[in-house]
Amino acid sequence: MNLLNKISLWFIAIVLLVTPVSMYISYNSTKKRLDDVEIERLKSVNQHVTYQLRVGEAPEKKTQGLPISVTLLKGNTLPSKNPEVIHTCLKNNGFSLNECKIRINTYMALDQKVYRISSYTYVTATEEIIGGMLNALFFKMILITALVLITARILSKFILKPFHHAIDGLQQFSIQKKERLQLIPTSTKEFKKLNEFLQNMTDKALEDYASVKEFSENASHEVQTPLAVIQSKIELLAETDINGTQAALLNDIQNSIDKLSRINRSLMLLTKLNNHEFSTHQKVKFCTVEKETLFTYSDHLALKSITLNRQCEKGVYVKIHPALTEILLSNLLSNAIRHNLEEGRIEVNLTRHFYQISNTGQEPDVPTQELFKRFKKSNQSQDSIGLGLSIVKQICEVNEFPVYYDFSKGWHTITVYFDKDHHHQPFVPEQNPETLDSAFENVEQIMNSPV
Template identity: 75%
Template sequence: MNLLNKISIWFIAIVLLVTPLSMYISYTNIKKRLDNVEIERLRSVNNYVAAQLKRGETPEKTSQGLPISIKPYAGSGIIPTNPEIIHTCLDNNGVSKNECKIQINSFVTAANKTYKISSYSYITSTEQIMKGMLSALILKVLLITAIVFITARILSRYILKPFHHAIDNIHQFNIQKREPLQLLPTSTNEFKKLNEFLRLMTDKAIEDYTSVKEFSENASHEVQTPLAIIQSKIELLAETEINGKQAALLTDIQNSIDKLSRINRSLILLTKLNNHEFLTEEKLKFCKVEKEVIQAYSDHLALKNITLNRHCEKDVFVKIHPALAEILLNNLLSNAIRHNLKNGKIEIKLTSKFFQISNTGLPPDIPTQELFKRFKKSNQSTESIGLGLSIVQQICDVNTFPVHYDFADGWHSITVYFDNRKSQFFRSTSTQPNPVAEIGAIQPTFNFAE
């Protein structure tokens, strides 16, 4: 629920809470005033008639438009000094239920005789007053509700326009363009503070992004240059006369240089992924890229005599940058080969909803989900630099693809879900692949089920 609706509902709730209370107070005051006014009027009529009796005049049967009854007092004992007030709302003698009768009985002594003077009148009953006020209340609440919702939306176009403009600009803000955030001027103090904070925040983000990007690019260039020089020197040294011990040392140095170069390239790629430099709105034919990557690794599969089975749907399109798709599949397949057993197996499944690669291998010595962290790796391979699955995780995060790692019955399985909303369903229903029979002695077997 947006802010405008919350404020409107809150205001209407206050009206609904206060209005019945104010209506009850108004009803009580109105009823009391009506009764008191009529009682005072009847008293004055009785007093007027009593004065006529004391002067020996014959009073009229009616006075001030009200019926008057004058009878000799038949009671015994002390004559009441205060008038009697009788208030009845009974449906008798043809009196309507919509009216209540107020009767005032006064007692006066004139010419040694005591008289009872009675006058009465009809006023609107309590129920009728309440019904009238309830009708007015319902109309008032409906009118207030309609006016609040209509005027709130009209005013929001002007009062909340800077806020909505700021939200839209934040959604469209792209740090890679390095353009400052453009916001509408406003006279509202709160929106002024918000705009100032957003400008400072985005300007600082652009500045930090520029610094990090320049640093990573400079660091990459500066690191690769001495690595290339060292490698060329090692190659020149290897061409000279060296003994076996020196050759082993040069091999170790070369392996370390290669590893350092891979780490540098991987860290640069992670930085670019964090900076969202691979955004795309087009869908890629994922099954085609996956087939090309497998063909590129055919020699690696043959070296370890790994049997590969592939079960893929036709025309699988996924919204992902082509470079990221190739890096993702390269990392997953090279990981499955590197951590596989001699004469092991790899099973690949591809549908429009998920991609799964499974391989045989030794059990991991740490929880499988921790292997997605940077420089985390199991102990079965010392060749890994510990960044392959971290890159996989980052690519999936950039494209909002949930990724899950399972190990069961000697099989490592990594599943990438293309539909974030259905990942839980597929995760709960997916099962580990059954070991497949080896086909071929040296060359890997490709089962293209398209």
């Protein structure tokens, strides 16, 4: 529910709470005013008749259209309450139920005699007044509700136009486009402050993004240059006459250079993922890329005599950047090979809802979900740089794919779901190696199978 609708509902609720109170006050005030007017009128009539009696004139049966009666009372003592007001609502005797009777009795002493001068009239009954007020209230509430809703739409269209424009601008704002946030001018003080804050915030974000991107690119370039020089020097040194000890040292240096280069590339990739530089609206044929990735790693599978079993649906399309698809599958498969056992097994399962890869291996010495953190490694492989699963996690977060890492009965399982509405169930492949072919032959069969 938007802000104006909430304000409208609050306003209508307040009106509904206040109106009965105001109606009660108005009713009492109106009823009292009507009665007071008629009482004053009757008193005036009685005073006129009293004057006529004192001057010796015979009073008429009606004065000012009101019936008059003059009665001689016994005794010569005036009542303490003079004039006397009698208010009676008629219930029967054929009178209308919508009227009440007001009678005024005025007492006067004349020639040691006491006379009672009486006049009366009818006023609208309580039920009639309340009925009229309820009818007026009903139409009043309809009118107020309609006006509030119409006014809210007008406010939303004109007065809140700068606010809506700012929200739309923020939703479309992207630091990758390197374009400033464009906001419309406004004379409203609060919206002007909001626009100033948003403008300063987005400008600062653009500056910070440009600085970080420039720094990371420069750092990557500056690191790669000396690595390339060291690499060439090692190759030249390896061509000279060296002994076995020197060759082993050169090999260690070469491995360290390769590892440092992989770390540099992985950190650059993570930076680009954090900056959302791989946005896409197209769908990739995931099953095709997955099959090509398996063929790329066929030599690695055969080198460790790993048996691969694959169960994949045909025609699986996923909304993800093509480059990220290759990186995701490559990291998952290389992770399953690197941390696998000699003559181990890998199980791959692909459906329209998830991609799952399982491999045999040693039990990790840290919780499996912590392995998604940067430079977090288990005891399975010393060659790992500790960034492969971090990249997998970041790719999944960028594309809003939930990802899980489970270990059970000697099996490591990573599951990537392609939709948010999922129900995660850890998968443990069947342990029946007799039914599987060798790794290389299995990959050859996969490449020849349709997707």
